[in-house]
Amino acid sequence: MNRVTPFQEKVYGALAGVPRGRVISYRGLARRLGCPGGARAVGRALRENPLAPHLPCHRVIGSDGRIGGFRGAVAGPEIARKRELLAAEGVKFDENGRLREPSRML
């Protein structure tokens, strides 16, 4: 069932404050929620897309510019799709899976 937790609502709110063509790190997001160190909690909350496509989880990447995962996969066609979506917004990644322009991260 699509049960949305309070934590997820917070994540949703913070993510809604991220404009298109911009990305945020799991840690930065968690920090915004008031849960420093809760990067994993954010990842856990976004593991599935309960509010898809209303919730642009592809806009959330690693703090080191890593693309992270997508739809429960940390590699594979799903990740390739995430790269595509971000590239369509002007956010391009390296072959190494690294953000080309870290200045795009909030």
Added chain:
DNA sequence: ACCGAGGTATCGG
């Protein structure tokens, strides 16, 4: 590079 800890939610025992 490898290991462990840390915050949140779900699942099995």
Added chain:
DNA sequence: CCGATACCTCGGT
């Protein structure tokens, strides 16, 4: 309740 799992990150060795 306890341990394991999961789109992570940091610090020590």
